Amino acid sequence: MSAPQITGWRALREVIHGRILSGTYPPGARLPRDADLAGELGCARTTVQRAMRALADEGLVERKRKGGTRVLARPVTRATFDIPVAREEVEATGRAYGYQLVAREIAETPHSVAAAMGLPAPQRMLRAQALHLADRRPFMYEDRWINLVTVPEIAHVDLTAESANEWLLAHRPYSRYTLRFSAANATPEQAGLLGTQDGAALFVIERCTFLGLAPITCVTALAPPGYALTTGT
Amino acid sequence: MSAPQITGWRALREVIHGRILSGTYPPGARLPRDADLAGELGCARTTVQRAMRALADEGLVERKRKGGTRVLARPVTRATFDIPVAREEVEATGRAYGYQLVAREIAETPHSVAAAMGLPAPQRMLRAQALHLADRRPFMYEDRWINLVTVPEIAHVDLTAESANEWLLAHRPYSRYTLRFSAANATPEQAGLLGTQDGAALFVIERCTFLGLAPITCVTALAPPGYALTTGT
Numbered sequence: 001m002s003a004p005q006i007t008g009w010r011a012l013r014e015v016i017h018g019r020i021l022s023g024t025y026p027p028g029a030r031l032p033r034d035a036d037l038a039g040e041l042g043c044a045r046t047t048v049q050r051a052m053r054a055l056a057d058e059g060l061v062e063r064k065r066k067g068g069t070r071v072l073a074r075p076v077t078r079a080t081f082d083i084p085v086a087r088e089e090v091e092a093t094g095r096a097y098g099y100q101l102v103a104r105e106i107a108e109t110p111h112s113v114a115a116a117m118g119l120p121a122p123q124r125m126l127r128a129q130a131l132h133l134a135d136r137r138p139f140m141y142e143d144r145w146i147n148l149v150t151v152p153e154i155a156h157v158d159l160t161a162e163s164a165n166e167w168l169l170a171h172r173p174y175s176r177y178t179l180r181f182s183a184a185n186a187t188p189e190q191a192g193l194l195g196t197q198d199g200a201a202l203f204v205i206e207r208c209t210f211l212g213l214a215p216i217t218c219v220t221a222l223a224p225p226g227y228a229l230t231t232g233t
Numbered sequence: 234m235s236a237p238q239i240t241g242w243r244a245l246r247e248v249i250h251g252r253i254l255s256g257t258y259p260p261g262a263r264l265p266r267d268a269d270l271a272g273e274l275g276c277a278r279t280t281v282q283r284a285m286r287a288l289a290d291e292g293l294v295e296r297k298r299k300g301g302t303r304v305l306a307r308p309v310t311r312a313t314f315d316i317p318v319a320r321e322e323v324e325a326t327g328r329a330y331g332y333q334l335v336a337r338e339i340a341e342t343p344h345s346v347a348a349a350m351g352l353p354a355p356q357r358m359l360r361a362q363a364l365h366l367a368d369r370r371p372f373m374y375e376d377r378w379i380n381l382v383t384v385p386e387i388a389h390v391d392l393t394a395e396s397a398n399e400w401l402l403a404h405r406p407y408s409r410y411t412l413r414f415s416a417a418n419a420t421p422e423q424a425g426l427l428g429t430q431d432g433a434a435l436f437v438i439e440r441c442t443f444l445g446l447a448p449i450t451c452v453t454a455l456a457p458p459g460y461a462l463t464t465g466t
Binding site for chain 1: 260292313402403406410412432436458
């Protein structure tokens with residue numbers, strides 16, 4: 001039987017993936033060398049490399065410079081989430097988006113925000129608290145600090161008309177971020193803003209963005225019960 | 234001035250990324266054609282393609298077959314999380330991992346689980362409820378359904394000694410998954426199992442895995458206050 005000819009890396013990825021799923025290459029096993037696989041399956045070695053990179057990106061195999069390729073013994077679920085801006089998240093569900101500035105002030109950051117930004121001490125920054133609405137009901141509440149050193153222009157933006165997030169995305173691309181998901185019980189104030197009950201389980205998204213080392217903004221976003229982030233393959 | 238010579242795609246990615254950050258290529262802008270960039274920067278067109286693929290994977294640009302490449306006008310944060318098995322999550326924090334089977338039965342799935350598995354109607358499956366412990370304290374509670382049609386051997390596994398998740402990962406690789414994060418108030422029973430208060434805000438992870446179209450397992454994992462998933466770049 002002559003060897004099958006595989007030209008595209010996607011087809012090759014599928015062949016190797018199939019061998020992992022069927023147990024031909026069991027968890028922890030070492031895969032044949034790229035050159036050997038290229039020979040067996042009649043494709044270019046660069047095609048094998050591209051397919052292996054895809055499998056490594058998915059968390060199925062581990063590539064080592066000298067040790068070749070291994071099937072991961074305990075594959076992690078490498079989940080990718082697209083975290084859209086609130087407007088798009090709302091509009092994707094067919095509801096009307098609304099935005100409402102709750103408060104705006106220039107004040108000293110809490111220590112926790114300075115630490116999240118990598119700053120040695122609290123600084124005076126712009127704080128904007130706002131509600132994102134879906135069909136006029138609270139969708140998400142955000143408490144945001146914006147670094148006036150990195151983004152001085154924000155002091156002159158009318159945040160009653162435009163959300164700080166959308167202004168920042170349009171004018172200040174970021175090169176790096178940190179992100180944290182957790183859950184918290186609503187304080188009475190948060191419950192009032194979100195139209196939910198005192199103590200309700202809120203979904204919490206904390207995100208900071210940076211341009212190089214310079215912090216741009218840190219935001220804590222709270223979503224009432226019913227909110228979920230989903231993904232899959 | 235002669236054009237700089239760039240040979241590696243990572244260096245080229247950095248150059249293009251820098252132009253996006255500096256506003257040379259503003260949000261929504263069309264980038265030069267691959268061939269033109271290759272000419273300008275003295276590199277191979279395949280190098281441009283590899284760099285563009287990386288930028289597209291990061292959610293910074295959008296590639297179209299005919300329309301070339303655009304800077305995304307509203308970049309999403311494309312966040313990647315590695316969701317490890319509970320044992321590794323606990324051990325990564327330097328604590329001792331423990332596992333305890335709470336209940337095991339063969340019963341009919343709720344409609345919601347059948348639906349999550351893509352099944353037309355509830356089926357009899359193995360249900361395993363278990364606690365993952367960190368230094369002997371509850372770290373995460375899981376309520377898991379395992380499809381006996383896809384994984385008949387699980388009926389004979391001693392789940393008091395080994396968690397269903399670890400057995401499945403070692404013996405049943407999956408090709409596809411769904412994943413959902415949310416928050417929920419603890420019921421009295423959940424609060425008791427997790428050693429937390431009635432109504433505490435729990436972090437909820439719902440995951441189903443599949444081999445092709447065949448459902449393997451669906452699990453709802455609950456973590457007490459203090460749990461967070463973090464990522465960043």
